[in-house]
Amino acid sequence: MLKKMWCFFVLLFIFGFSATLMGNEWANYYFPDTLGSYWTYEDQDGEEFTRYAIEPQDFDGETYRAFSYDPPLEDWADYRYHIHSYFYQVGNDWVAFSTGEEIENAIKALVTNKLDEGVMQPLREQLDKTAPPGVTFDISTTFEAEAQDYFYLFPTPITYNEEWDSMAVHGKFVIRIDVAGDPNEVPPGGALIFTFNYNVSEIGTVKTTETVETPAGTFEDCLKIEFQAEIGMTLETSPPMEGTQSMLPDNSKSLTTLWLAPNVGLVKMEQESENSNTSKTFELTNYEIKSTESGSGETN
DSSP, rough: HHHHHHHHHHHHHHHOOOOOHHHHHHHHHHHOOOOEEEEEEEEEEEEEEEEEEEEEEEEEEEEEEEEEEOOOOGGGHHHHOTTTSSEEEEOSSSSEEEEEHHHHHHHHHHHHHHIIIIIHHHHHHHHHOOTTTTEEEEEEEEEEEOOOEEEEESSSSSOOTTEEEEEEEEEEEEEEEEEEEEEETTTTGGGGEEEEEEEEEEEEEEEEEEEEEEETTEEEEEEEEEEEEEEEEEEEESSSOOTGGGGGGEEEEEEEEEETTTTTEEEEEEEEEEOOEEEEEEEEEEEEOOOOSSEEEOOO
């Protein structure tokens, strides 16, 4: 049961050339976002969405550049912060996506969508099989997630093979089993409480430049950025139980790779987890980058 829960959490979090380029120039080179530009991506299942560069928006006295999506994201469980940014900032030090609230929404949605079939239903079935006569169980769950405010896509200017902290999330998942019936079978306090504390940390690295083939064409000198995420978990029980921590698997890792083409932006994404045999991919199929001068630009 614990191994299934562990894999479930893993899947939540899972599934530069010229030295004279500085700050925003680096960002505009690898992450162009001229108003009216668009990019269409297709995943490994043939599902498509289009990202549009739209008017900037102001929040709390700060200006954020913005994207919209077609079709709009209807289920937060489908959100992936590496590619589904809505608001972001391009500064002298970073291209950073404002993702904290979105990541929290995505985690909670995944838990809501998958919890019953993946964890709670097997748990209920097991309790029904093993419950002593006259003992009943009532199971409830709570979930908390807190993500850092920004996902840091890449530094400006870009430096190779230097790590940075790109994203972090921590929180807890609590299963409470209220027990009623035979007093000899009811635990102190009338409940068994399992608290899974989790922590996700992700490190970004600009590795190299590569030529990448996609349905939208072949792109040379693409920036290859790797994001290594590690997921750790601890378990607390009430009443205390011995040996519970040894039941948890070792920390798990996932790898997300992005390729950004000069004057185009993101052209490909791959996401893999060591606890899953499947991978998630997105490839560019169509795009248009508007020119800042004329309103027209590169198209495919």
